[in-house]
Amino acid sequence: MGFSTDAIHAGQIPDQTTGAVITPIHLTSTYVQDELGKHKGYEYGRTHNYTREALEKNITVLEKGKYGIAFASGLAATHALMSLFKAGDHIIVSSNVYGGTYRLFEQNLTDFGLEFSWVDTSDGKNIESTIKGNTRMIFVETPTNPMLVLTDLEVVAEISKKNNLISVCDNTFMSPYFQNPLEWGIDLVLHSTTKYINGHSDTLGGIIVTNKDDVLDRIRYIQNAAGGIPSPFDCWLSLRSTKTLAVRMQKHDENARTFADFLVKSNAAKKVIYPGLKSHPQHDLAIKQMRGFGGMVSADFGTIEEAKQVLNNVKIFALAESLGGVESLIGHPASMTHASVPKEEREKFGLTDSLVRFSVGIEDVEDLIADIEQALK
Numbered sequence: 001m002g003f004s005t006d007a008i009h010a011g012q013i014p015d016q017t018t019g020a021v022i023t024p025i026h027l028t029s030t031y032v033q034d035e036l037g038k039h040k041g042y043e044y045g046r047t048h049n050y051t052r053e054a055l056e057k058n059i060t061v062l063e064k065g066k067y068g069i070a071f072a073s074g075l076a077a078t079h080a081l082m083s084l085f086k087a088g089d090h091i092i093v094s095s096n097v098y099g100g101t102y103r104l105f106e107q108n109l110t111d112f113g114l115e116f117s118w119v120d121t122s123d124g125k126n127i128e129s130t131i132k133g134n135t136r137m138i139f140v141e142t143p144t145n146p147m148l149v150l151t152d153l154e155v156v157a158e159i160s161k162k163n164n165l166i167s168v169c170d171n172t173f174m175s176p177y178f179q180n181p182l183e184w185g186i187d188l189v190l191h192s193t194t195k196y197i198n199g200h201s202d203t204l205g206g207i208i209v210t211n212k213d214d215v216l217d218r219i220r221y222i223q224n225a226a227g228g229i230p231s232p233f234d235c236w237l238s239l240r241s242t243k244t245l246a247v248r249m250q251k252h253d254e255n256a257r258t259f260a261d262f263l264v265k266s267n268a269a270k271k272v273i274y275p276g277l278k279s280h281p282q283h284d285l286a287i288k289q290m291r292g293f294g295g296m297v298s299a300d301f302g303t304i305e306e307a308k309q310v311l312n313n314v315k316i317f318a319l320a321e322s323l324g325g326v327e328s329l330i331g332h333p334a335s336m337t338h339a340s341v342p343k344e345e346r347e348k349f350g351l352t353d354s355l356v357r358f359s360v361g362i363e364d365v366e367d368l369i370a371d372i373e374q375a376l377k
Contacts, residue, residue, distance in 0.1 A: 115134070
C-alpha cells in the first residue's frame with residue numbers, strides 16, 4: 001500500500017461491536033477473565049491496551065518494520081533502549097543530539113555505569129575509531145537537533161554489523177514519511193511521537209520500531225516492567241494524527257524550502273542551515289536517504305542581540321519548546337532544548353548563543369516570511 005493509505009488504515013479496523021470506523025479509546029485498567037488462566041489476550045492495562053496496540057501497528061507499518069513498542073515520551077523510549085545494557089557497556093552517540101538525550105545519558109545513566117562517547121557521526125571514520133571492546137551500540141540522530149547534520153545510515157549499518165553492534169536512529173525530525181532508517185539496515189528506529197507524528201502539540205509520546213525479534217522481547221518486557229506507557233487517550237490522539245501525516249509533512253517541507261530560501265536571500269542571518277539548500281554540506285546525502293528535507297530550519301544571526309530581536313518580536317511564530325506541530329514555533333536551543341549541554345560542548349558543534357531554530361508550520365508561508373521581516377525591523 002502507499003504511505004497515505006497505510007497511514008489511514010494500518011492497524012485500524014472498524015470496531016467489531018458497533019462498526020465504528022475510528023478505533024475506540026479503551027479506557028480500562030484491567031480485564032475480566034472467563035476463568036482462571038483463560039482470557040481474551042488482555043490481562044492488565046499496563047501490559048495490554050487495544051488502542052495502544054493499534055498505534056504501535058500503525059507506526060510500525062509506516063516505518064516498514066515488524067514490531068513497534070510505544071512509550072509515554074520520546075525520552076521514556078530512549079531510557080528503555082538503554083535498559084538493554086549493563087554497567088561497563090559503551091555507547092557511541094552523535095555529538096549533536098536532542099538536549100534531553102544528552103541530559104539522560106550524561107547526567108543520569110553514567111551514574112549506573114554506562115559510558116558514552118560523543119562523536120561527529122557524519123564521518124564514518126570517526127565512528128570506527130571510537131569503537132572499543134565494550135562498545136555495544138551506535139546511536140545516531142539524523143538530521144541532528146538543531147544543527148541539522150546528517151549521518152549516512154547505510155554506513156552506520158555496515159559498521160554496526162561488522163562489529164556486532166546494535167544501531168539506532170532517532171528519526172524524529174524526518175518522520176516515517178521522509179525517512180525509513182530500517183530500509184538502510186538500521187536495527188532500531190526511535191521517535192518522539194510528540195513531534196511530527198502527532199503534529200498537533202497536544203500529546204506526549206514515544207515509540208521504538210524494529211525488525212529484531214530478540215530486541216523486541218527485551219524492550220516489550222521493559223515496557224511492561226517499568227511501565228512508561230502512553231495513555232489510551234494519547235494513543236488515540238496520535239492515531240487521529242497519523243491519518244494526515246503525509247499531507248502535513250508535504251506542507252511542512254514546501255514551506256521550509258521557501259522559508260530557508262527567504263532567509264538566505266534576505267541576508268537576515270549570518271548562516272542558514274537546511275538540508276534542502278545546495279549550500280548544506282550534506283545536501284547530496286539528504287537526497288540519497290531522505291524523500292524530502294523536512295520542516296526544521298536553523299539560522300545563526302551572528303549575535304545574541306540579533307537573535308533576541310527575532311525571538312522576542314515574532315507574532316505568528318510562537319516562542320516555545322518543542323517542534324513538529326502544525327503551528328510554527330521558534331526556539332533558542334542554547335537556553336531551551338540544549339540548556340543542559342555545557343556551553344563548551346555546544347560550541348564544539350556550532351551551537352552558538354546566536355542560533356535560532358525554526359519549526360516551520362503549515363500556515364501560509366507568505367505570512368511566516370512577513371512575520372520574520374517585521375520582527376527584524
